[in-house]
Amino acid sequence: MAIAATISLSVSPTTRHSAAAAFNPFRSSSSTTVSVSFSPALRITSLRSSIPFRNPSFRVSATSMSIQAPQQTSSTSFLDRRESGVLHFVKYHGLGNDFILVDNRGSTEPRISPEQAKKLCDRNFGIGADGVIFALPGTNDTDYTMRIFNSDGSEPEMCGNGVRCFARFIAELENLHGNHSFKVHTGAGLIVPEIQGDGKVRVDMGEPILKAADVPTGLPANKQEAVVKSELDVDGVTWNVTCVSMGNPHCVTFGGLLVDELNLAEIGPKFEHHVMFPARTNTEFVQVCSPSHLKMRVWERGAGATLACGTGACATVVAAVLEGRAGRKCTVDLPGGPLEIEWREENNHIYMTGPAEVVFYGSVAL
Numbered sequence: 477m478a479i480a481a482t483i484s485l486s487v488s489p490t491t492r493h494s495a496a497a498a499f500n501p502f503r504s505s506s507s508t509t510v511s512v513s514f515s516p517a518l519r520i521t522s523l524r525s526s527i528p529f530r531n532p533s534f535r536v537s538a539t540s541m542s543i544q545a546p547q548q549t550s551s552t553s554f555l556d557r558r559e560s561g562v563l564h565f566v567k568y569h570g571l572g573n574d575f576i577l578v579d580n581r582g583s584t585e586p587r588i589s590p591e592q593a594k595k596l597c598d599r600n601f602g603i604g605a606d607g608v609i610f611a612l613p614g615t616n617d618t619d620y621t622m623r624i625f626n627s628d629g630s631e632p633e634m635c636g637n638g639v640r641c642f643a644r645f646i647a648e649l650e651n652l653h654g655n656h657s658f659k660v661h662t663g664a665g666l667i668v669p670e671i672q673g674d675g676k677v678r679v680d681m682g683e684p685i686l687k688a689a690d691v692p693t694g695l696p697a698n699k700q701e702a703v704v705k706s707e708l709d710v711d712g713v714t715w716n717v718t719c720v721s722m723g724n725p726h727c728v729t730f731g732g733l734l735v736d737e738l739n740l741a742e743i744g745p746k747f748e749h750h751v752m753f754p755a756r757t758n759t760e761f762v763q764v765c766s767p768s769h770l771k772m773r774v775w776e777r778g779a780g781a782t783l784a785c786g787t788g789a790c791a792t793v794v795a796a797v798l799e800g801r802a803g804r805k806c807t808v809d810l811p812g813g814p815l816e817i818e819w820r821e822e823n824n825h826i827y828m829t830g831p832a833e834v835v836f837y838g839s840v841a842l
């Protein structure tokens with residue numbers, strides 16, 4: 477697979493906007509030629525020069541970058557192109573939970589398969605990401621449909637950090653500025669992200685699902701229909717867990733942890749593949765700092781240890797309230813940064829607010 481030059485812009489904050497604007501192919505009505513000076517071993521003269529990835533040890537180390545303003549060379553913008561066998565994408569991240577975003581508005585089926593997504597997500601032999609997200613046409617009176625493939629190729633129902641990136645991606649595609657909200661059809665039902673004036677995205681994540689069979693979990697309900705602070709034996713160790721679905725399954729445990737000391741790679745898969753979770757599960761390990769401040773690390777179903785999990789942060793606040801450990805409005809600190817979560821009593825909806833940022837624009841031969 478040959479990947480065209482994809483360049484991560486590490487520009488200083490003062491030049492970030494001008495660099496992004498100058499560099500952003502959406503806005504330029506033409507392809508963008510970027511002259512980038514790298515270490516002597518390599519010089520890329522065009523965004524579109526392909527670099528054979530025969531040698532996976534290939535590395536691009538930018539020593540300095542000068543970005544020229546886009547030159548008028550054609551009438552189509554970067555993502556309008558539809559060369560067969562080439563995928564144009566935008567890499568986004570939400571607190572370091574990163575995704576390849578694909579403009580799929582032209583068809584109702586994803587343009588790439590789960591197997592291709594798995595290869596593209598590989599951080600050594602592909603672009604590198606926690607998942608691939610598709611912007612598809614809306615259905616049932618929604619503006620758009622969002623689908624996502626995890627980095628292992630599995631398809632989850634929903635992604636919280638991903639839907640914030642999705643909203644920013646749509647705004648770029650449609651060249652929208654300022655506040656905008658979208659009705660998005662997902663595997664978790666209707667989700668409504670709203671881009672705010674400061675660029676952050678506030679998302680109505682809908683209602684949590686607590687009925688054990690709908691999470692789904694085989695653990696017996698012990699608080700009305702929900703599983704709250706229930707014992708789970710994991711490899712001979714007993715954990716107390718609360719199970720919540722945000723469209724995708726979550727197993728939340730507080731167990732008096734110092735989360736930074738956990739060996740996620742060792743314990744995470746044992747929860748993910750536990751027999752009590754027939755659809756596997758995401759697992760959140762949580763430390764209570766105060767009734768409005770939680771610290772969480774996550775092992776994600778189909779993606780492993782990620783720097784942040786939006787649905788997981790929502791599930792964590794619901795579990796904290798059900799266990800009497802926190803209030804309905806919390807800051808959830810994740811390794812990648814904080815999310816603001818509110819579980820509103822009046823409508824039972826959960827609201828998540830956080831950032832979503834472009835990392836780079838790229839093209840890949842499929």
Ligand SMILES: N[C@H](CCC[C@H](N)C(=O)O)C(=O)O
Nearest residue numbers: 632635636637724785786787
């Ligand atoms: N791996 C998750 C989907 C992505 C969730 C996470 N990245 C988020 O921000 O909500 C699952 O299989 O349910």
